[in-house]
Structures are given as C-alpha cells and as structure tokens.
Amino acid sequence: MNYKNFPMVPRVIFGRGSFNQLSEIISPKRLNVHAPFVFLVDDVFKGNAWLTSRIPLAYEDKVIYISSNEEPKTSQVDDLVEDIILTSRQGTSGIIGIGGGTILDLAKAVAIMLTNEGEAKDYQGWDLVKNPAIYHVGIPTISGTGAEVSRTTVLTGPEKKLGINSDFTPFDQVILDPELTKGVDTNQWFYTGMDCFIHCVESLNGSYLNEFSKSYGDMSFQLCKEIFLQDTLSEAESQDKLMMASWHGGMSIAYSQVGVAHAMSYGLSYLLGTKHGIGNCIVFDHLSEFYPEGVSLFKEMKKKHQIELPKGICAKLHDSEFDIMINIALSLEPLWENAIGKNWKKTITREKLKNLYQKM
Structure with a gap:
C-alpha cells in the first residue's frame, strides 16, 4: 500500500x-x-x-x-x-x-x-x-x-x-x-458555510474515508450543526466556530475527496457561471438519494435561515448544453469513485445526471 x-x-x-x-x-x-x-x-x-x-x-x-x-x-x-x-x-x-x-x-x-x-x-x-x-x-x-x-x-x-x-x-x-x-451578508454567509457542510457530508460518506479525514470531518460537521441550527451563539462565537469549521472541512478532504454535489456543481459553474457555494447548495438540495441525512439537515438549515434557492436555472437549456455540464461532471472521476465506489459508472449514467440537472 x-x-x-x-x-x-x-x-x-x-x-x-x-x-x-x-x-x-x-x-x-x-x-x-x-x-x-x-x-x-x-x-x-x-x-x-x-x-x-x-x-x-x-x-x-x-x-x-x-x-x-x-x-x-x-x-x-x-x-x-x-x-x-x-x-x-x-x-x-x-x-x-x-x-x-x-x-x-x-x-x-x-x-x-x-x-x-x-x-x-x-x-x-x-x-x-x-x-x-x-x-x-x-x-x-x-x-x-x-x-x-x-x-x-x-x-x-x-x-x-x-x-x-x-x-x-x-x-x-x-x-x-x-x-x-464581519459584515458578510446572510445569503453569502449561508452559501459559503454550506460549502463547508457539504464538504463534510461528502467526505464522511465517501469510500475514501479513513480516520484521518473522519476526525477532521466529524469536528467540522458538528461545528456546522452548532452554527446553523442553534440559537445560543453570539456573533463572535459563530464567526470563530465557522472559521474553524472551514479549516477542519478543508482538512477532511485533504486525505479524502468530495462527491456528487461538487462534481455536478462544477458543471453548473462552467456552463452558467454559477458561483461555487450557491451551486453546491442548488445541487445538494436534490441529492437525498445519495446523502439522505445530510440533505435533510441542509433543508432544516435552509428553512431556519429563510434561504430561498434560485429555481429553474436549467429550465431553458438545450440538449447540447446539458451535454457540456454532464461531460464536466463525469470527468471528475475521483469524486464519483469516492461517492459511489469503483463501479460508479454502472449507476451514474448520462440520463441520470440529465434528470437531476433538469430539476434544478
């Protein structure tokens, strides 16, 4: 090894x-x-x-x-x-x-x-x-x-x-x-914080997971739950904790990898210029099949902070544009292998990805 x-x-x-x-x-x-x-x-x-x-x-x-x-x-x-x-x-x-x-x-x-x-x-x-x-x-x-x-x-x-x-x-x-x-607006704070939360969900549920990644991912995951679901934190505590959640979340993927949300959001970003944080949120909202517990918590956080995600961003796309996004997403093989396992190509078809993108 x-x-x-x-x-x-x-x-x-x-x-x-x-x-x-x-x-x-x-x-x-x-x-x-x-x-x-x-x-x-x-x-x-x-x-x-x-x-x-x-x-x-x-x-x-x-x-x-x-x-x-x-x-x-x-x-x-x-x-x-x-x-x-x-x-x-x-x-x-x-x-x-x-x-x-x-x-x-x-x-x-x-x-x-x-x-x-x-x-x-x-x-x-x-x-x-x-x-x-x-x-x-x-x-x-x-x-x-x-x-x-x-x-x-x-x-x-x-x-x-x-x-x-x-x-x-x-x-x-x-x-x-x-x-x-300080002074970051609520939507930006949420989208970027969710980038961290989604890192952790993807890392902790991935086939690449080991104790090195898990120790950092667990810490970041718990911090995110405190920050985005509790009412007891002061603004300073929330800032301190989110900065450490970000650090630990980044460390959790150093020895691991991200997964489905990141792979698909890269497609959105490349074709539509969607910013990374909000792109992850738009995709993750539709990934209950892959990350049931994480998506459930995400929806709870979204509701608590009254976040309205953009809808219908793929509604007017042509088949050729869906193909571009699907090509980008599928090219990120380590992300799919982490998310699904070595045989990911058997279940992650172009049709499946197109159906998911059409919901966004």
Missing part, C-alpha cells in the same frame, strides 16, 4: 485581530526593496479603510483589487502573472491573498505560475506542477470554502473547470482572523 504524503500549511495564526501581525510575519520574507509583495484583495474592501489601512505596504509593494463576482479563470491567472512580472523589477517577494475562496484560489495559482512556464490551463489536473511556488499567504475574509488549507486551486479553463492539485499549492502561511468575516 502506498499512502499519500500530503503537504500541510506549515504556519497558521488564529485569533481576533491577528491580521495586525501581518507585517512582522512577512517582513523577513522580503527578497529586496525592489521585489514587491503583491496583495490580491477582494474589491468589496475597496474604500474600506478599516481593512485596507492595515495592509502593511512598503517600498514597491502593490495592491490589486479583484472582483469575486465570477469564478476564477485560468486566463485571469495568466493576466495577473504577466502584469506582476512586467511591473516587478527584481522578482516578487510574495503573494498575499485577502478575500474569500475566489481570491485565495487566485493567490495560490498566481504564486505557482510565477515559477512555472506556460499557461495556467496546462496545470489543471493532479500533480502537474514541477517547481515550488513563490512565498504565498492566505487570509480568508469569509469562512467555508476550505481554500485556505487545501492543496488545490479551482479554476475555470477554456475546456474544463478543474483545480491545480499539487504539493506546491498550499499556502506557506495562513492568518485566521475571525474579525475579518
């Missing part, structure tokens, strides 16, 4: 206000005064002095504001890399991502592509990256995706939506400051 030897984030700091330690954390990593740190920041913080005034800019450091309204694309990574190379006189000291899953995934991908030739689309897959990434730091401002801890960066390319899965993807440093998640 040959066991996976996974990398983990080597340094992490947790605590309310820990963002203020960013300067002392990154200063020793500066290569020289002409090698900037590049901060990729969610543009919702543009003009938000509470956060932006605390970004420790020095010398030729720069902030690039990025919209997270769309899923990250390989072409976007290539454009960022080109811009950074052209404007950095003596290399780049590091990439710091400040935002949700979209920004964190872009930060990981840019750090990789600054040291690897070609285009980002060439590295979509498993273990295709040859050279270590440059120093990169992840600072989540919304909790749930697990992007801060995972070894993948999920990108939409010209032909597929697939992660750059590699040992060089994880951040060198993560700062978990729950204060940064």
